[in-house]
Amino acid sequence: MSKDNQILEEFTSKEYEHGWSVNYEADEAPVGLNEDIIRWISVKKEEPQWLLEWRLKAFKTWQSMTEPEWANVQYPKIDLQALKYYSAPKQKSKPKSLDELDPELLAIYERLGISLNEQKRLQGIAVDAVLDSVSVATTFKETLSKLGIVFCSFSEAVKEHPELVKKYLGSVVPITDNYYAALNSAVFSDGSFCYIPKGVRCPMELSTYFRINAANTGQFERTLIVAEDESYVSYLEGCTAPQRDENQLHAAVVEIYAGAHAEVKYSTVQNWFPGDKNGKGGIYNFVTKRGICAGDHSKISWTQVETGSAVTWKYPSCILKGDHSIGEFYSVAVTNNYQQADTGTKMIHIGKNTKSRIVSKGISAGKSQNSYRGQVQVMKRATNARNFSQCDSLLMGDRCGAHTFPYIDIHNPTAKVEHEATTSKIGEDQIFYCNQRGIATEDAVALIVNGYAKEVLNQLPMEFAVEAQKLLALTLEGSVG
Amino acid sequence: MSTLTTQDTFTPILESAPSNFLEQRLQGKDQYLTQGLPALKAEEYKFTLIRKKIEQTISDIRNAHVFDLDRDQVNQSIFPGFDGSVLVFTNGRLNLELSNYDENLSISKISDQQDLPLGSIAKAEKDPFVGLNQAGFPDGVFISVAKKVKIEKPVLLLSFNKSNEGQVIQPRVWIEAGDFAEASFIDHSVSMDDSPYFINKVVEIKGGVNSQLGYYRIQNEGAHAIEVSTLETDIREHSRFTSVNVSLSGDMVRNNLNLNLIGSNSEGNMYGLYLLNGKTHVDNHTNVDHTIPHAESNELYKGILADQSRGVFNGKIFVRQDAQKTNAFQQNNNILLSEDAVVNTKPQLEIWADDVKCSHGCTTGQLDEEALFYLRARGIDKTQAKGLLLYAFAGEVLEHIEEESFRDYCISLVSDRLGSKF
Numbered sequence: 001m002s003k004d005n006q007i008l009e010e011f012t013s014k015e016y017e018h019g020w021s022v023n024y025e026a027d028e029a030p031v032g033l034n035e036d037i038i039r040w041i042s043v044k045k046e047e048p049q050w051l052l053e054w055r056l057k058a059f060k061t062w063q064s065m066t067e068p069e070w071a072n073v074q075y076p077k078i079d080l081q082a083l084k085y086y087s088a089p090k091q092k093s094k095p096k097s098l099d100e101l102d103p104e105l106l107a108i109y110e111r112l113g114i115s116l117n118e119q120k121r122l123q124g125i126a127v128d129a130v131l132d133s134v135s136v137a138t139t140f141k142e143t144l145s146k147l148g149i150v151f152c153s154f155s156e157a158v159k160e161h162p163e164l165v166k167k168y169l170g171s172v173v174p175i176t177d178n179y180y181a182a183l184n185s186a187v188f189s190d191g192s193f194c195y196i197p198k199g200v201r202c203p204m205e206l207s208t209y210f211r212i213n214a215a216n217t218g219q220f221e222r223t224l225i226v227a228e229d230e231s232y233v234s235y236l237e238g239c240t241a242p243q244r245d246e247n248q249l250h251a252a253v254v255e256i257y258a259g260a261h262a263e264v265k266y267s268t269v270q271n272w273f274p275g276d277k278n279g280k281g282g283i284y285n286f287v288t289k290r291g292i293c294a295g296d297h298s299k300i301s302w303t304q305v306e307t308g309s310a311v312t313w314k315y316p317s318c319i320l321k322g323d324h325s326i327g328e329f330y331s332v333a334v335t336n337n338y339q340q341a342d343t344g345t346k347m348i349h350i351g352k353n354t355k356s357r358i359v360s361k362g363i364s365a366g367k368s369q370n371s372y373r374g375q376v377q378v379m380k381r382a383t384n385a386r387n388f389s390q391c392d393s394l395l396m397g398d399r400c401g402a403h404t405f406p407y408i409d410i411h412n413p414t415a416k417v418e419h420e421a422t423t424s425k426i427g428e429d430q431i432f433y434c435n436q437r438g439i440a441t442e443d444a445v446a447l448i449v450n451g452y453a454k455e456v457l458n459q460l461p462m463e464f465a466v467e468a469q470k471l472l473a474l475t476l477e478g479s480v481g
Numbered sequence: 482m483s484t485l486t487t488q489d490t491f492t493p494i495l496e497s498a499p500s501n502f503l504e505q506r507l508q509g510k511d512q513y514l515t516q517g518l519p520a521l522k523a524e525e526y527k528f529t530l531i532r533k534k535i536e537q538t539i540s541d542i543r544n545a546h547v548f549d550l551d552r553d554q555v556n557q558s559i560f561p562g563f564d565g566s567v568l569v570f571t572n573g574r575l576n577l578e579l580s581n582y583d584e585n586l587s588i589s590k591i592s593d594q595q596d597l598p599l600g601s602i603a604k605a606e607k608d609p610f611v612g613l614n615q616a617g618f619p620d621g622v623f624i625s626v627a628k629k630v631k632i633e634k635p636v637l638l639l640s641f642n643k644s645n646e647g648q649v650i651q652p653r654v655w656i657e658a659g660d661f662a663e664a665s666f667i668d669h670s671v672s673m674d675d676s677p678y679f680i681n682k683v684v685e686i687k688g689g690v691n692s693q694l695g696y697y698r699i700q701n702e703g704a705h706a707i708e709v710s711t712l713e714t715d716i717r718e719h720s721r722f723t724s725v726n727v728s729l730s731g732d733m734v735r736n737n738l739n740l741n742l743i744g745s746n747s748e749g750n751m752y753g754l755y756l757l758n759g760k761t762h763v764d765n766h767t768n769v770d771h772t773i774p775h776a777e778s779n780e781l782y783k784g785i786l787a788d789q790s791r792g793v794f795n796g797k798i799f800v801r802q803d804a805q806k807t808n809a810f811q812q813n814n815n816i817l818l819s820e821d822a823v824v825n826t827k828p829q830l831e832i833w834a835d836d837v838k839c840s841h842g843c844t845t846g847q848l849d850e851e852a853l854f855y856l857r858a859r860g861i862d863k864t865q866a867k868g869l870l871l872y873a874f875a876g877e878v879l880e881h882i883e884e885e886s887f888r889d890y891c892i893s894l895v896s897d898r899l900g901s902k903f
Contacts, residue, residue: 070524380820395835398802404830410845413817419828419843425835 058185157193191221260295272308279338282310289316293325317346320354335368344374364400509615512605543647562886565634573652603713621653628659643673665695672703686714718744757790764793786822
């Protein structure tokens with residue numbers, strides 16, 4: 001045991017890689033939250049009247065709600081009045097291309113490993129980067145627009161495609177949905193908007209990068225993905241934040257709409273600052289993500305790799321409304337030190353012959369708590385619904401916890417629903433087997449963990465899979481259970 | 482969460498509580514008043530709106546009185562072939578004249594006992610209904626099995642229930658077994674008529690080290706019976722406890738089964754079958770608390786739901802930080818037979834120790850079409866084939882009943898139900 005502890009110790013001293021911050025001039029909202037702040041944000045972003053009204057309505061709803069406490073996480077309450085709800089990097093003039101972007105901003109992204117220029121040249125991924133609250137650059141915009149695809153920042157979409165935004169905003173996650181979704185609806189500052197017209201297959205992966213830089217700000221981004229009938233898109237999202245002692249709030253909303261025969265693949269690697277090894281600081285990640293398979297034969301697939309955040313509270317869900325629609329959820333959640341994650345999914349089967357698949361792999365190390373919370377609901381008219389859920393937990397160290405809270409509600413006799421879960425640690429025999437074959441213990445752990453998470457990692461697009469694998473190995477280095 | 486009215490419902494019970502075990506009664510009352518009846522959407526009673534049910538169905542909130550029975554009625558209700566001890570209860574109270582039991586058992590009314598630590602195992606702070614029972618139970622039974630005594634034949638707790646100047650029945654059972662003791666109990670209730678009543682039962686079992694105890698239960702109350710029953714036991718070193726619960730009817734039934742594994746090398750087994758039709762609603766909440774290393778728990782609950790019935794299952798496994806080397810298995814399988822039947826299940830694991838093997842599985846589906854085809858291809862008609870498959874499904878639970886006469890009785894009830902229904 002003592003050796004394990006020693007190794008754990010070594011590992012926990014590993015610091016967060018993305019914990020730097022850059023001083024750039026930012027345009028910030030005053031501290032606090034009230035109607036005036038919302039108006040201030042709205043004016044700042046030159047928004048139309050209907051959006052302001054929508055925000056105010058959300059704010060009113062939010063005021064009547066109370067903070068949810070059912071999640072299996074503990075954290076000091078956040079003083080929402082002490083936050084700044086808007087922080088934008090100051091720009092001298094609007095950039096037309098990447099070359100005109102503030103070089104300091106570009107430097108930030110280069111340090112993050114997503115050099116916009118490089119991406120543009122080599123990988124063919126269109127990137128929309130969101131720093132603090134504002135979208136700073138969208139690459140490849142012109143190439144995409146030839147196909148009729150809209151991929152831009154949310155504010156731009158409000159200005160240029162108000163009819164689309166108005167039609168779909170809040171259609172999947174209504175403002176009344178929950179406390180943080182209502183808060184987000186009231187104060188969201190920017191985010192990404194993506195629209196794939198009917199019958200178009202998006203030729204490249206669309207990617208967004210979020211980063212909280214300024215101190216004392218909350219990040220509230222809003223992502224809206226609309227895939228019209230018979231279209232396809234694969235969307236990636238990555239997140240980081242600087243290392244700070246105080247906790248920061250990230251309360252995003254992601255909405256996905258998939259029409260008939262459309263397919264949306266949403267992948268994310270969350271690497272928010274998880275707090276230091278004593279559990280100080282870190283991001284509170286309270287996110288609402290939901291997709292609706294509105295048309296028949298549509299498909300939404302969520303893949304997430306969660307390594308960051310002090311507290312995670314996140315349930316990417318699918319509403320399977322169209323007949324024969326498919327929902328998928330693949331997740332690897334890694335917690336270490338004092339991290340707490342309460343994450344899972346909801347699969348709501350409404351249409352006939354709908355299928356869903358849940359694969360959740362939790363890995364807890366140090367003194368962390370990792371919970372899977374999921375719901376599979378088969379409505380009365382969802383004939384022949386099929387669900388398979390698997391949630392496994394891997395424990396490393398004797399001070400961590402793994403919890404499973406699956407809710408299974410079946411209202412139709414033709415439904416076939418299976419759920420299975422296991423909890424275990426890495427077996428001594430497995431390590432021994434590897435050692436025998438000349439594989440060092442550290443490498444053996446990485447090997448086993450990667451094998452354990454492979455089912456999920458395989459779902460990630462190539463570039464992300466590599467990054468996720470590295471992240472996983474790094475996060476768990478030395479933590480032999 | 483709760484408003485004033487939620488506590489007020491049972492005021493007549495609280496006011497008429499007997500004066501023995503005063504300290505415990507006050508504590509129970511306090512807990513009941515603090516918690517109130519479960520509010521709408523309360524997590525523990527999410528799918529079982531027990532409070533609404535009670536308020537709609539039960540009008541006469543008083544402890545139902547005892548009533549007279551003759552020996553024939555008792556004998557008719559004992560299943561064929563059973564020759565163990567029989568304890569007879571009317572509306573939860575022990576009738577010693579009609580009971581006869583093994584001389585190795587020490588049995589009395591709770592009111593004849595002085596210093597029983599009631600509420601030390603089934604704790605009132607966990608559930609308002611336990612608090613209510615502790616505050617207002619009229620009387621109950623005390624059963625003791627001495628050290629190293631093996632009671633060869635099972636003890637049948639035969640309860641006769643009906644509303645009688647009051648519709649609330651609050652049985653209280655205290656069972657204690659010394660070290661190395663062995664005994665098993667069969668809990669069977671008979672509804673005397675179809676009148677609506679509310680049973681709020683609490684069973685506490687205190688086992689010694691190296692003890693082997695079993696508690697088997699069949700619930701086939703009248704169609705208007707509402708029941709909340711709590712069984713809690715502490716399982717000590719090298720001991721084994723097995724529970725089998727078969728639910729067949731009633732209006733709304735909620736079973737809380739709590740096993741606390743507090744000694745190493747102990748084993749807790751929970752088996753359950755709910756075979757429901759009509760509008761019956763059965764909710765099984767089980768909770769296994771692994772507090773020490775080297776203990777094992779097994780759980781298998783199966784449900785067959787027809788008509789507009791509803792089955793709720795919530796199995797919790799807690800593995801505390803010190804409970805290394807725990808093995809915990811849990812399985813819940815359901816078959817839905819009709820459009821209107823509903824199942825809500827939540828197999829829950831909370832693990833705080835790393836060197837454990839825990840797994841749970843849960844399925845909901847229909848009968849296997851291929852198995853059905855196989856049987857039909859061999860000349861078995863559809864009804865029979867279905868019955869056969871369902872019987873096989875249910876049999877996996879029933880086979881854990883060790884007492885033969887009781888097992889046969891359960892099997893006959895189950896096969897009647899499957900035969901008549903399908």
